[in-house]
Amino acid sequence: MVRTAVSRKTLREQVAEILRRKILNGEIKPGERIIEADVAKAFQTSRGPVREALRQIEEEGLVTYESHKGCIVKTMSYEDMQEAYLIRSTLESLAAKMCSGNLTPELEQQMEKNLEELGKAAEERDLYKVVELDEEFHSYVAKASQSERLYKVWKSLESGNTAAYYTMETESLVPFEVIKMNHQRILDAFRTTSVEQICGEIERHYMIVPETLFQQMQKKKEKSEM
Structure with missing residues (x-):
């Protein structure tokens, strides 16, 4: 060292x-x-x-x-990641329901600022900063519930998100080019669509990484068997 x-x-x-x-x-x-x-x-x-x-x-x-x-x-398996993201997405969907899909002006402004910083970090391929900003963005979704209890449960799962980025060489899979857009879709959903559609957008967002990792694992398995 x-x-x-x-x-x-x-x-x-x-x-x-x-x-x-x-x-x-x-x-x-x-x-x-x-x-x-x-x-x-x-x-x-x-x-x-x-x-x-x-x-x-x-x-x-x-x-x-x-x-x-x-x-x-710690090595995070595909199953661990899938489970962690399913729980997080469920909690964030619940947060959307608890606030009836309405963000406070303050939260909306914070999320907009976060997206600008996330875009810059992605352009610079600063993975550490991307992870921090990704976590911050989703914390605003959880906070929209205005429930301290829900936020504490959500916060206890923070490690799963961080681990998902580094484990099993997933840095090469991080979609730097579209990561801002993927988060922008959630904010846009809060602004223009129904609670049901917001929840659907959150769920789709969280399933991208496990699905990408699974596909990569399958490719590696196929190559090893050749």
Whole structure:
């Protein structure tokens, strides 16, 4: 690992962010072991903040602890991804129903601003920023429900979305060219269509990634069998 000095102001958060970025960018791959002592040495800090950072990204679902192995970058299967996205899309559809398909002016403005930033990040192929903005956009959909309980349940599934981007080499499958448009369709649905159509748009949006991954897995399987 390259030696990296970090500020002690918010050390745990900074270490967690660096590790998260390395996982997302593929520098640390699914199934790879993260050694606490090596991370502490690389970041020129004690093991305490590193341990806390690892615990944080474990709660996010990016890593898991395995017996006799320690901290391992989690591999998300197609089935895991499909399940996580089905639950998230169901919750966001429920949010649309709870607000009767009506966004507050503030939320609509925030979503519009988010889409502009998402478009720029996609043009620059900044995957880390794309993931952050993708999560932010969908948080506005959940918040439209004006239900703190629904939002908390939705937020607890955040790791599934992040993991979907890095696991099984899906970065090559990220549709940078159309990712802004795919999200714009949801906002446009809130503006112009019925609640039923909004829910349908949300569901279609969430099924794109699992379906693309499944097709890619099938191609790899066919090649290996040739």
